[in-house]
Amino acid sequence: MSFPLDGEWRFAIDPSGIGEANGWEAPELDDSGWAVVTTPHTWNTTVEEHADYEGVAWYRRAFTPPGEAENAHLRLHFEAVCYLARVWWMLKATIGPRGRRCAMRTRRC
Numbered sequence: 001m002s003f004p005l006d007g008e009w010r011f012a013i014d015p016s017g018i019g020e021a022n023g024w025e026a027p028e029l030d031d032s033g034w035a036v037v038t039t040p041h042t043w044n045t046t047v048e049e050h051a052d053y054e055g056v057a058w059y060r061r062a063f064t065p066p067g068e069a070e071n072a073h074l075r076l077h078f079e080a081v082c083y084l085a086r087v088w089w090m091l092k093a094t095i096g097p098r099g100r101r102c103a104m105r106t107r108r109c
Contacts, residue, residue, distance in 0.1 A: 003066065005076075010034040010060040011041065013050060019058050025088040031060050040080070 010031040014024070023029060035047075043050040043057055050057075065074065076089055 003063075005061055005063060006039045008036050008061075009039055009041070010058075011037040011043070012058050013043070013053055014056040014058055015053070017056055019056065024058055024060075027062065029060075034058075034060065 012019075012024075012031070012034045019025075024031075037043075037046075037059075039059075041059075044053060045051075076087065078085070078087075
């Protein structure tokens, strides 16, 4: 079973590194003030004001898997992440590979 997560995501840069301490990964966070971007998205090539930004940025997307996925083995696949990614899924953090445009997978068993 596969369902795409491309499309609209919420996006914010975190130049002060406060996101994790302030719970930006929490599902209940009000992200209505964040920018809406369409993936695939790379902030330093698509947003002029962030062209020289080198730091942490956050992407958020909520989704509900179809009912038939309830007890299934789920795998989340990113075709590419630029340099390093930490993904919160089911409230657990996963660290991705380091490198330019690396594929990343995480799973829930």
